[in-house]
Amino acid sequence: MAELVARAGKARTLLTTLVMLRRERPDLFDAATGIGLWVLFGAFLIFAVITDLQLVVVGIILGSIVALGAIGLTLVYGIMKFANFAHGDMMMCGAYLAFFAFISGGSIGPLSFGYGMILAILVAMISVGVGSVVIDRLVYHPLRQRGSGVVVFAIASLGLAITFRALILLWWGPQPQIYVTGIHPAWDLPFGVKIKPDQIFIIATTLFLIAAVYVLLFRTRIGKAMRAMSDNLELARVSGINPDQVIMWTWLIGGSLAAVAGVLLGIQSQLTPDMGFSLLLPLFAATILGGIGSPHGALTGAMVVSIAQQVSTSWIDPGYKVAVAFILLILMLAVRPRGLFGMKT
Amino acid sequence: MEGLIAYLISFAIFSAIWAIFALGLNVHWGYTGIFNFGVAGFFAVGAYTSAILTTEPAAGGTYQHYIAGYSLPFVVGLAAAALASGALAILIGIPTLRLREDYLAIATIGVAETLRRVAMNEDWLVNGTRGMIGIPAPLFDLVDPKDYNRLYLVIALVVLAIVYVAIERGIRSPWGRVLRAIREDETTAAASGKSVTAFRMQSFVFGAMIMGIGGAMYAHYIRAVSPDTFEPLFGTFIIWAMLIVGGSGNNKGAIVGAFVVWGIWTGTGEMAQRMPGFFEVRVHYFRLLFVGLLIVGALLLRPQGILPEERRVSLFVGRKEKAEAREAKPPGQSTVDPRDEDG
Amino acid sequence: MTMLEAREVVSGYGEVEILHGVSIKVEEEQIVTIIGPNGAGKSTLLKTVFGLLPCRRGRVLFGGEDVTGQSPQTMVRKGMCYVPQSENVFPTLTVQENLEMGAFIRRDNYRPKMEEVLALFPDVMERRHTRAGKLSGGQRQMLALARALMLEPRVLLLDEPSASLAPNMVELVFAKISDIRRSGVAIVMVEQNARESLKLSNRGYVLAMGENRLEGTGESLLDSEEVGRLYLGG
Incomplete structure (x- = not known):
């Protein structure tokens, strides 16, 4: 008991020191939180890898999906300055449009689907990308x-999110859909890790698209203008x-990335009209x-959040995964609102 | 005829309850510019708080577990609902109210969703996904059960009237003027020596308390609550649609918006029952589509709502000028006061 | 020939009118400095000329052409560039990328121009692959000037180029401004640092309360008793 009190006392001193530091030396506090958070996330990752590698692997798979969505979201947020509450539902639309365009049959190597899926992904990317541009002209442009x-x-983005969901519900109804039914066995990797070929496809697609986005943002004229x-x-x-x-390109890129993220989420689990909103x-x-506004940030953040969500399931009910994301968000807002890579304001 | 009257009474009770929420949201958004996307969270806290205090102790066994169960009077439940909801606002407000306005929206969505998960997963707290039943109806023994809804309509209207008068007095007081000053321009308000965060917090708590009362009123009317009630779509966004359609910054507008949007919502349900099967099955989705389009359409076509803000330039006109001035300022100086023009 | 002229310009923010009819004239290859107390409307004038603020009344003529109310993008295409007072570089872009953004509308090969501009600012050139956010205040100001030169403008509008710089940096910035003028660019600048800026100016204008107060050659204003008393500290 006495030990507990002493510990609580120490924690309080630490907290007051931090609050003092923030008030007196904001620059030092900023540097300290910057380094501290990296150390914390690094330590957490090492801990997670040691305790349950399988959960980390699942975290990376979901993190890939979240990263594709978050990169688009962060670009829109950075360039147009508003929080796009329809981004999750844009992902969901992508998943369903691919479902519509998907011609099943055949399979590429060990994957559960054939080239029809590649085509379906392209259809989803183009339709959500172009659709976002059209919606920008119809809704956001007049507001600007x-x-x-x-x-x-x-x-307005919230209104659109509801509209998208309603349209998908009208067409497909609330029951879950699945791209390819059947049992797809996982591969056994060293250290007791199990991964399905489809999940490797998810990670590979994400890596490829993120590389493409980086080339675009750092090597092309329009990409540099987006960053500017x-x-x-x-x-x-x-x-x-x-x-x-620049806005047109941002929607095109953000929308098509969201569409792919939606399809990949559909491959990983299933399609439901609330799959986007729950993400x-x-x-x-x-x-x-x-x-x-930072693409590196979105990628890092997606991995941290998703791995934390997965690893948390070893202690708490999986129903609280959303709460884990939320608590990370609140902690970050309280300690360092500009984020790991964000600009000082 | 009998059926129509019963229908209208039920419609009026629901509309009055939604109007309480819309008024609470109007305190947040309309008068202070607080961007609360988590109405459902305050709704849930209000509803469950009143429910656990006024309902009989849980029977236990396999199907019924919840804390408290004190059979307290309705009025106590109502007051506790307001207090609990206000306390939640303080907890959310501390880390987020001083940040950018849209961070609060994200945080409140998160709170609402987290609370819903807690209600679903913790069976001992409020009976999990099964929800709570047997929430008492106030003054139930006073009238014939088949006329009870008339009495509850009176109660709902009285509560609505009290809330309305409280807000009107609040916003016409010097306190309310400061709130509007903050909404229009935080920098100027801060410069004139007002603690912006403290005022925003007061307004956030005040609005949240009203939403808590709304939640309790809902619980005692339906006499059952479950986590499904607090889905973000229903618990939060329909209230936003009501406020935007009615006219944010205008209390009468908020009430009118609640009646109009709820009228369309239930009206389409009635209509669909007389339509071919395709529509009947999908009526809920059509209504959803309608709410979405209503929000977007109102923002584009009639941003001031049915009843525009009174006695002053509309919220959006004020914002437009601010935004124009912001455009013209060097970047970074995003809050604009013409007087600090450095030239 | 008159390069740029503002005639009786009226402008402001929202309901507040700040300029009540201000006129200035800039000849080819001249440096024109605008001074005046805070709130006189100096920055507002630059922004209105450049099309960042709507011109409510009056005219803006550029190279004899009426450009009143044209957008900043049109102004840039016509050969007018503007350097804001603060936050005038893109902090997460490298020095070189900042210059590329300066040349955004150029469809031709701007590489030779970039090398030419970088040669003018050796400090900045050394750090061409550094992110602009990491530069010192003086270096940022240089980069901001360099960015504006990428389009080979005929007129450069500078909003307080020496603001919040160390004294030796102020000197350097003004020296660079003289160099730029010598390369054939007319310059209009708003300055707090009246003495230094008037020294290198061909003409000066004094604004007060949104109106023209005084005008004359740089030297004549430096010698003027009123300017001396009000803005030069005795």
Whole structure:
């Protein structure tokens, strides 16, 4: 008991020291939280790998899916400055559009699906990407013209999220759908890790797309303009960058990445109309953890959040996975709102 | 005729309860600019708090477990619902109210969803997914059970009226003027020596308490609550649709919005029953589609709502000018006060 | 020939009118400095000329052409570039990427121009692959100037280029501004640092309360008793 009191006392001193540090030396606090969080996440990862490697592997698979969604979300958030609450439902639309376009039959090597899936993914990417551009012209563009605040955009995105979900429900109904039925055995890897070929496909697709996004953002003119606009909209405008053009590309990229993320989620589990909305909190947690506007941040955040969610299931009810994402989000907002990679404000 | 009257009474009770929520949200968003996307969380806390305090002790066994069960009077339940919901607002507000406005929206969605998970998973707390039943109806013995809804309508309208008057007095007081100043421009309000975060917190708690009362009113009308009631779609977004359609920043607008949106919601249900099977099965999805389009459409076509904000330029006009000024400012100085123009 | 002219420009933010009819004139290859107390509307004038703020009344003429109310993008295409006072570089982009963004609208090969511009700012050139956010205040200001030069503008609008710089940096920045003028670019700058800026200016304008107060050559304003008393500290 006495030990407990002493420990609580120490914890309180630590907390007061931190609060003092934040007030007196914000620069030091910032550096300390930056390093501290990296150390914390690193230590957590090592711990997780030792305790349950299988959960970490599942975390990485889901993290890949969340990363694809979060990169699009962070680009939209950084460039248009508003929280797109429809991003999860854009993923869900992608999954269902691929379901619509998917011609089953055949299989590529050990995968559960054939080339029809590649085609379906492309159809989903193009339709969600182009669809996002069209919706921008119909909804967000008029709001921009009117000079609405960011919150109005966020509410509009929520209205769109509900609309998308309703449309999918009208067409397919609430019952789960699945791309390919049947039992797909997992491979046994060293250290007792089991992974299905489809899950390797998920990770590989994600790696490929993230590489493509990096080439786009760091090597092409429009990609650099996207980063520039995310940094400083006003300066981008006075430099002669056309915001409308950059916004169009942002939706195209963000929308198509969301579509792939949705399809991959469908491959990993199944398709339900609320699959996207239930990923919304992990998506935002990943985005804010990494720092809004930062693609590296979205990737790191997605992995941290997803691995933490999976590993947490060894102690707590899986029903609380959403709460794990939420608690990480709140902790980050309390300690370091700009995230791991975000800009100082 | 009898059936129609019963239907109308039930409709009016629901509308009055939604109107209480819409008024609470109006305190947050309409008057202070607090972006609360977690109405369902306050709804749940209010409903469950009143339920566990006013209901009889749990029977136990396989099917019934919940804490408390004190058979306390309805009024105590109502007050406790408001307090619990207000306390939740303080807990959420501390880390998030000083941050960007959209972070609060994300945080409140998270709180609402987390609370729903707690209600679902912790069987001992509020009976898990089975939900709670047997929540007492206030003054049930006073009238003939078949006329009881008329009495509850009166209770609901009285509560609505009290909430309405409380908010109106609040916003017309100096306190309310500060709130609006904060909504329009935090920097200026802060510069004039007001502690912005403290005022935002007060408003957040006030609105949350109203939502807690709304939750209790719902629980005592339905006499049963379960985690399904607090799905974000139903618990939060329909309230937003009501406020936006009615006119944010206007209490009468919030009430009108509640009646109109609920009227359309239930009306389409009635209509669908007379339609071919295709529609009848899918009526819920059509209504969902309708709520989504209503939010987007209202923002695009009539951002001021049915009843625009009174006595002052509309919320959105004010924001537009602010946004225009922001456009013109060097980046980074996002909050704009023409007086600090450095030239 | 008159490069840029503002005639009786009225502008402001929201319901607040800040400029009540201000006129300035900039000849080819001239440096024109605008000074005045805080709130006089100096920055507002630059923003209105550049199309960042709507011009409510009056005219803006650029190379004899009426460009009133044109967007910043049009201005940039016509050869007018603007450097904001603060946050005038893209912090997460490298120095070189910042310059590429300066040349965003150029469809031709801008590499030779980039080397030319970098040569003008040796400090910055050394760090061309560094992220701009890591540069010092003075280096950022140089980079901001360099970015604006990428389009080979005919007129450069500078909003307080010496603000919050160390004294030796101020000197350097002003030296670079003179160099830029010599390369054939007309410059309009708003400055707090009245003495230094008027020294290198061909013309100066004094604004007060959103109106023209005084104007003249750089030297004549430096010698003027009123300017001396109000802005040069005696």
